[in-house]
Amino acid sequence: MFDCALCSLVEELIPKETKVGFRMAKEEPQSISKDLQELQKKLSLLIESIQTNSKVVAFMTSPVGQYLDRHPFLALTLLMFIAMSAVPVGFFLLLVVLTSLAAFVGVILLEGLVISVGGLSLLCILCGLAFVSLAMSGTITVSYMVVSSLISYWFSPRLLG
Numbered sequence: 001m002f003d004c005a006l007c008s009l010v011e012e013l014i015p016k017e018t019k020v021g022f023r024m025a026k027e028e029p030q031s032i033s034k035d036l037q038e039l040q041k042k043l044s045l046l047i048e049s050i051q052t053n054s055k056v057v058a059f060m061t062s063p064v065g066q067y068l069d070r071h072p073f074l075a076l077t078l079l080m081f082i083a084m085s086a087v088p089v090g091f092f093l094l095l096v097v098l099t100s101l102a103a104f105v106g107v108i109l110l111e112g113l114v115i116s117v118g119g120l121s122l123l124c125i126l127c128g129l130a131f132v133s134l135a136m137s138g139t140i141t142v143s144y145m146v147v148s149s150l151i152s153y154w155f156s157p158r159l160l161g
Contacts, residue, residue: 050056059065068075 060069068078
């Protein structure tokens with residue numbers, strides 16, 4: 001695929017010996033050159049492990065993978081779009097989760113407020129009904145006693161004398 005082309009590109013970009021052309025023209029120490037060669041070797045192994053991954057092989061044999069292999073500019077554009085859209089999509093999903101959490105907490109707080117206000121209103125109404133019931137009960141009892149006494153007085157046998 002692009003393994004050999006990438007390796008040759010890396011070999012061109014990372015020369016074996018680097019020279020500095022200033023006043024103090026010295027060669028870089030041999031350890032840096034070995035480090036760069038080791039880095040090139042690790043990069044080649046990483047690319048090879050990616051290319052031999054079963055999921056990558058399955059994707060590259062699919063029609064979409066073959067199309068993207070034939071159109072590298074489109075593949076790069078798609079890769080850049082996915083990479084650049086990850087941050088805004090992540091922020092959007094974070095906003096959705098935080099808004100849902102806030103709404104959930106808000107609903108709980110609002111529900112608690114409504115239940116508290118409703119409970120206090122019910123308590124006041126029930127206390128008022130208890131007072132009205134007591135007053136009506138007292139009024140009915142007194143009215144019954146008065147009417148009963150009057151009926152007893154009016155219909156009782158009297159001694160005429």
